Amino acid sequence: GQQVMQIPQYQHVQEGEDFTTYCNSSTTLSNIQWYKQRPGGHPVFLIQLVKSGEVKKQKRLTFQFGEAKKNSSLHITATQTTDVGTYFCAGYTGTASKLTFGTGTRLQVTL
Amino acid sequence: NAGVTQTPKFQVLKTGQSMTLQCAQDMNHEYMSWYRQDPGMGLRLIHYSVGAGITDQGEVPNGYNVSRSTTEDFPLRLLSAAPSQTSVYFCASSYSYRGGSPLHFGNGTRLTVT
Numbered sequence: 001g002q003q004v005m006q007i008p009q010y011q012h013v014q015e016g017e018d019f020t021t022y023c024n025s026s027t028t029l030s031n032i033q034w035y036k037q038r039p040g041g042h043p044v045f046l047i048q049l050v051k052s053g054e055v056k057k058q059k060r061l062t063f064q065f066g067e068a069k070k071n072s073s074l075h076i077t078a079t080q081t082t083d084v085g086t087y088f089c090a091g092y093t094g095t096a097s098k099l100t101f102g103t104g105t106r107l108q109v110t111l
Numbered sequence: 112n113a114g115v116t117q118t119p120k121f122q123v124l125k126t127g128q129s130m131t132l133q134c135a136q137d138m139n140h141e142y143m144s145w146y147r148q149d150p151g152m153g154l155r156l157i158h159y160s161v162g163a164g165i166t167d168q169g170e171v172p173n174g175y176n177v178s179r180s181t182t183e184d185f186p187l188r189l190l191s192a193a194p195s196q197t198s199v200y201f202c203a204s205s206y207s208y209r210g211g212s213p214l215h216f217g218n219g220t221r222l223t224v225t
Contacts, residue, residue: 004153009151030211031211033214035214042201042218042219043201043203043216045214045215048211048213090154090214097142097159097208098156098159099214100156100170101146101153101155101156102153103152104153104154
């Protein structure tokens with residue numbers, strides 16, 4: 001079955017440092033979504049990428065979808081304590097109705 | 112507009128007991144799903160539904176049943192609880208089952224099976 005892996009599993013940064021999480025799928029994805037889960041909370045949708053090579057920005061967050069549509073990344077510039085949480089990528093393959101989530105990257109930011 | 116409502120928030124069961132986790136959405140969403148979240152394993156799909164009367168299995172369906180008699184409700188039944196089912200359960204819905212619609216999650220149910 002489809003597998004979606006994320007690295008790193010955990011990262012601890014000082015406030016102001018940059019952060020990147022990488023998402024890799026064993027199969028080609030029709031699109032990819034990113035979610036953020038605050039500690040003790042539920043996942044919240046951030047963005048969706050559909051096109052090969054697509055890049056989208058949300059303030060300090062930059063999302064990329066790979067040319068082969070099998071990988072993606074989320075980069076946060078100048079992290080803040082409000083960025084703390086676990087970031088998940090999730091993808092659909094073809095016309096499947098199943099959204100497969102990655103293993104997640106937990107980000108800890110300290111002052 | 113409440114979104115996706117899950118009950119209960121916490122539950123402790125003994126091995127072999129059965130129970131139903133409730134999920135309701137008021138957004139007229141076509142698609143509903145159940146995930147379980149375990150440390151280091153992300154969110155794994157248990158069952159999903161693309162509309163009333165239609166359900167299908169996800170990645171980890173064993174030990175769970177679902178039904179979708181109305182658009183709004185999608186309960187998850189644990190038939191005979193096992194310690195391996197200790198987890199956080201999330202119900203999620205989206206506007207369309209055709210992929211590409213964002214999932215809206217409930218607040219989760221933390222289940223412990225002793």
